[in-house]
Amino acid sequence: MVLAVVWAAGTLNFFIPRMAPKNPIAEKLTQMAGTSGVDPTKIQEMSEAFNAKFGLDRPLWQQYFSYLGDMAQFDFGYSITKYPVRVADLIAAALPWTLGLMISTTLIAFVLGTLLGAAAGWNRDSRILQILSPLIMVFSAIPFYLLGLVLIYFLAAKAGWFPISGGHGIVSIPEWSWEFGREVLHHAVLPSLSIIIASIGTWAIGMRGMMVSVQGEDYMTFAEAKGLKPWRLFLRYGMRNALLPQATALALYFGQVVTGAVLVEIVFSYPGLGSLLLDSIKLFDFPTIYGIVFILTLTVALSMLAIDLIYPLLDPRVRVGGRNG
Amino acid sequence: MADAAPVISASTKALDGRLPRLGAALRYVRRNPSLGIGMVLLLALALFTGLGRLVYDVSTAVPLSAPPGAAPGPGLIFGSDPQGRDLMSVMILGTWLTIRTGLIAGAIGIAFGSALGLISGYIGGRTDAIITWMIDVLLTVPAILFLVMIAAVVQTGLSSIGMALVVAALAWRRPARQVRSQMLVLRSAGYVEMAKLSGEGPLCIVFLEIVPNLMPFLVSSFVTAVSAAILASVGLEAMGLGPQNEPTLGMTIFWMMEFSAFLRGMWWWILPPVTILIILFVGLYLVNAGLDELSNPRLRRRA
Numbered sequence: 001m002v003l004a005v006v007w008a009a010g011t012l013n014f015f016i017p018r019m020a021p022k023n024p025i026a027e028k029l030t031q032m033a034g035t036s037g038v039d040p041t042k043i044q045e046m047s048e049a050f051n052a053k054f055g056l057d058r059p060l061w062q063q064y065f066s067y068l069g070d071m072a073q074f075d076f077g078y079s080i081t082k083y084p085v086r087v088a089d090l091i092a093a094a095l096p097w098t099l100g101l102m103i104s105t106t107l108i109a110f111v112l113g114t115l116l117g118a119a120a121g122w123n124r125d126s127r128i129l130q131i132l133s134p135l136i137m138v139f140s141a142i143p144f145y146l147l148g149l150v151l152i153y154f155l156a157a158k159a160g161w162f163p164i165s166g167g168h169g170i171v172s173i174p175e176w177s178w179e180f181g182r183e184v185l186h187h188a189v190l191p192s193l194s195i196i197i198a199s200i201g202t203w204a205i206g207m208r209g210m211m212v213s214v215q216g217e218d219y220m221t222f223a224e225a226k227g228l229k230p231w232r233l234f235l236r237y238g239m240r241n242a243l244l245p246q247a248t249a250l251a252l253y254f255g256q257v258v259t260g261a262v263l264v265e266i267v268f269s270y271p272g273l274g275s276l277l278l279d280s281i282k283l284f285d286f287p288t289i290y291g292i293v294f295i296l297t298l299t300v301a302l303s304m305l306a307i308d309l310i311y312p313l314l315d316p317r318v319r320v321g322g323r324n325g
Numbered sequence: 326m327a328d329a330a331p332v333i334s335a336s337t338k339a340l341d342g343r344l345p346r347l348g349a350a351l352r353y354v355r356r357n358p359s360l361g362i363g364m365v366l367l368l369a370l371a372l373f374t375g376l377g378r379l380v381y382d383v384s385t386a387v388p389l390s391a392p393p394g395a396a397p398g399p400g401l402i403f404g405s406d407p408q409g410r411d412l413m414s415v416m417i418l419g420t421w422l423t424i425r426t427g428l429i430a431g432a433i434g435i436a437f438g439s440a441l442g443l444i445s446g447y448i449g450g451r452t453d454a455i456i457t458w459m460i461d462v463l464l465t466v467p468a469i470l471f472l473v474m475i476a477a478v479v480q481t482g483l484s485s486i487g488m489a490l491v492v493a494a495l496a497w498r499r500p501a502r503q504v505r506s507q508m509l510v511l512r513s514a515g516y517v518e519m520a521k522l523s524g525e526g527p528l529c530i531v532f533l534e535i536v537p538n539l540m541p542f543l544v545s546s547f548v549t550a551v552s553a554a555i556l557a558s559v560g561l562e563a564m565g566l567g568p569q570n571e572p573t574l575g576m577t578i579f580w581m582m583e584f585s586a587f588l589r590g591m592w593w594w595i596l597p598p599v600t601i602l603i604i605l606f607v608g609l610y611l612v613n614a615g616l617d618e619l620s621n622p623r624l625r626r627r628a
Contacts, residue, residue, distance in 0.1 A: 008462045012471055141610030142603050143556055145563065149578070149599050157587045164587050259469040263560050267582065278564055281473060293470045300465060 005304075009297035014067050014290070067290075076291035079280075087291040090276060095295065098272035101188065102261045102299075105195040106254070112196070113203025114246055118239055120204065121211025133204060140201025144260040145267045148194035152267070155190060162190050165269040191268045195260060199253075206249055210242035217241075244315050251307035254300050262296075353619075360615020366608030370420055370601065377417035385411035386418045386572045397593050404593035406577075407584055415572040416597050422485045422573045424605070426558045429489035431551035434496025438550075439504040439543060441497065443531055446508025453505075460502050468495045472557055476566035485568045492557045499553070500546050507542055511535050541620035545613060552609040559602060574598045 070076065076087035113136075119126075120133040139147070156164045166187055214220065215238065223237050265274030273292050280288035354361040377383070385391055388408035397404040403412035445456040475491050476483070483491075511517060512535075520534050536543075561567055562575025565583070569576070577598045586594045 004458075004462050005465050009466050012466070138607055138610065141552075141606045143560070143606065145560070146599055146602055146606075149595065150603075152587060153592065153595050153599075157590065256467075258467045259560070262469060263563065266564055277470075277473070281564075281566070289474065293474070296470060297466055300467060304465065 005301045006294075006298060010068060010294060011064075014064055076287050076294070079285055079288050087287045090288060091273065091291050091295055094271060094273045094276045097270060098261060098265065098274065099299070101191060101195070101265070101270065101272060102257055105192045105261075106199070106250075106257050108192075109196045109199040110203055110246075110250060113200040114207045114243070116200065117204035117207025118211050118234075118242065121208035121242075122215070122234055122238060124212075133208065137201040137205055139197055140199065140205070142198055143263070144195050144198045145263040147198050148191065148264050148267045151190050151194050163187050166271070187270075191264050191270055194264060195257070198260075199257070202253065203246065203249075206246055207242060210245055211238055214238050214242045247307060247311060247314055251304040254303045258296050258300055357615050357618055359611040360619065363608045363611025363613075363615055366604050367612060370424070370605060370608065373601075374417050374420040374424070377413075378421075381414060381417055383414040383418050386414035394589075394591065403597050404591075406580065406591075406594050408580075410572065412577075412593060412597060415577055416574075416601060419572045419574040419577055419598065420601055420605075422571060423555060423559065423575065423602075426485055426489040426492065426573070427551040427555035429486065430492040430496050430554035430558065431547055433490070433493035434550045434554065435500050435543065435547050437493075438497035438500030438502075439539075439546075442501040442504030443508055443535070445501070446505040446512065447527065447531055449509075449512075457502075457505065460498055460505075463495075464498050464502065468498075469557065469560055471495065472561055473564065473566060476561050483566075483568050485571050485573055488558055488561070488567055488573075489554070492554045492561070495557075496550055496554050500550055503546055504539070504543075507539055508535065511538060514538075541616070545616040545620060548609055548613045548616060552606065552613070555605065555609075574602055578602075 076091070079085050079087050079090055116129075116133065116136065120129040123129060152164055156162045163186065220233070220237055223233055228237075261272070262274035262277060264270070265272045266278050269275055273296060277289065277292045279285075280292070354364070388410055391401060391405035391409050391411040393405060393409040394407045395401055395405045401411060401413070403416060405411050406415075441456065441460075445453045472491060472495060475494060476488075517530060517534055520530050525534070558567070558573075559575035559578070562573055563578045563582070565579045567573060567576045567579070577594075581591075581594050581598070
């Protein structure tokens with residue numbers, strides 16, 4: 001399944017941009033000619049030379065197979081628009097930003113949302129929880145980046161508490177120091193906040209529903225009759241069982257987080273893959289687009305695999321039966 | 326729980342699937358606040374864009390028709406952007422264009438998706454397994470990345486209708502999956518067996534026996550599809566991949582970011598499109614939650 005996802009992504013990835021009526025090489029050369037005053041008649045000649053260099057003159061199926069082979073080795077070739085730079089290097093520079101943002105926000109939102117949903121499902125008499133939870137669910141309907149825009153407006157542009165955009169200060173050079181680390185965290189607050197606020201609700205809804213149905217189970221009544229402490233009931237009997245579908249949902253949700261994070265990065269000009277993707281699309285930089293889409297899809301596929309592997313730890317019942325599907 | 330008893334007659338009426346009369350409908354909505362609030366939000370937007378076009382001169386939604394970058398004031402309710410678009414007309418037109426994109430893409434997605442789901446679920450066996458597997462693979466691939474590429478390919482001269490078609494290219498996956506699983510449940514229902522025994526053809530069974538029973542479900546997944554389509558289209562437009570010459574809400578957000586409205590403090594350019602979109606998404610979400618409750622009485626009054 002994981003391999004199929006990666007293959008499907010790679011294939012779509014290869015064919016869709018090739019249907020474009022534009023030639024990236026000619027595009028780039030025309031752009032360069034505009035700035036450096038090269039004779040326009042030479043462009044045709046030059047673009048053919050470059051086509052041969054990038055292998056764009058071979059038949060499509062040959063390009064396709066060499067492409068699949070390269071993908072398997074993470075060799076995405078050179079960026080067309082920033083020529084001497086390898087795509088893998090561009091991605092490697094941007095990836096930590098994206099992964100850091102995505103993983104930390106997803107985990108925080110998952111933990112907070114699950115706890116909140118569990119509490120709301122468990123304690124259905126609490127006023128605060130009953131008012132708070134619909135509110136948070138409504139927030140889950142709002143896309144991350146719209147929330148991001150609102151946050152930028154009120155907390156960054158108006159109040160000036162946080163920077164409007166970027167991942168670190170404009171003048172500072174990335175390095176391992178306290179100063180820089182603090183700056184990065186400061187810049188990450190708003191992007192993370194917009195993802196967390198908008199995704200807590202998704203987890204809370206699922207968890208509340210599960211908690212309510214778990215409470216109706218016979219083993220809960222039995223445990224209660226045994227006189228177990230309410231706290232133990234909540235954690236070991238309620239939470240533990242209600243968590244299983246949540247973990248499955250986490251795997252499926254990752255795709256959505258990738259989508260959301262790409263847009264959040266664009267809104268905040270965060271230096272991750274989202275902003276890189278936007279830049280390459282504007283300039284039809286095929287190799288970079290392939291690379292980013294491939295890496296992001298791989299991230300989703302791997303996170304699904306990881307959940308599959310962790311699942312037996314959470315649910316002992318699937319350990320014995322061996323693998324199915 | 327306490328107030329469930331007195332209104333039980335109204336609720337059974339709604340449950341029967343018969344169209345409840347207006348009074349009963351109103352009484353039902355009072356017990357299902359999310360449906361009510363959601364409808365009110367969506368109606369407000371519909372009125373805004375519908376009446377707005379009649380009352381307000383919307384031809385000023387193009388550049389150079391108002392003083393550039395003017396703050397809201399008399400005559401210019403929402404002010405104007407640096408290109409001189411009257412933002413009030415942009416909002417009126419944009420709301421409609423954005424909703425229309427969602428409706429078209431949602432309708433195509435539902436039609437194609439449920440057809441695929443019905444076929445797959447009805448035939449069963451190997452065909453079903455292959456189709457389901459393909460849908461599952463496609464569902465895990467982050468949609469926006471592929472929409473980005475499609476949109477980038479056809480970018481030049483994209484209209485808002487074209488935008489809807491681009492978004493529809495991936496809008497069928499979820500309906501297909503959901504309809505298929507509903508189909509599996511219904512296929513073995515007693516009345517379907519009955520129809521088979523009495524010699525009805527497969528088409529007849531699917532469209533006359535099964536689809537009517539799927540209707541409430543289809544309505545609710547249509548709302549989901551519309552909401553997802555709007556989400557995707559606005560996302561693409563915010564990246565600048567939308568119709569360049571049409572004042573949709575997503576394009577407004579793109580221009581606003583492109584011309585750094587934040588640094589210039591042009592709040593009248595930022596807040597209206599964001600607010601309208603938030604109202605739209607929350608409205609669709611609430612209507613969907615309300616419909617869920619209507620078609621699935623077990624969810625009712627759980628809090």
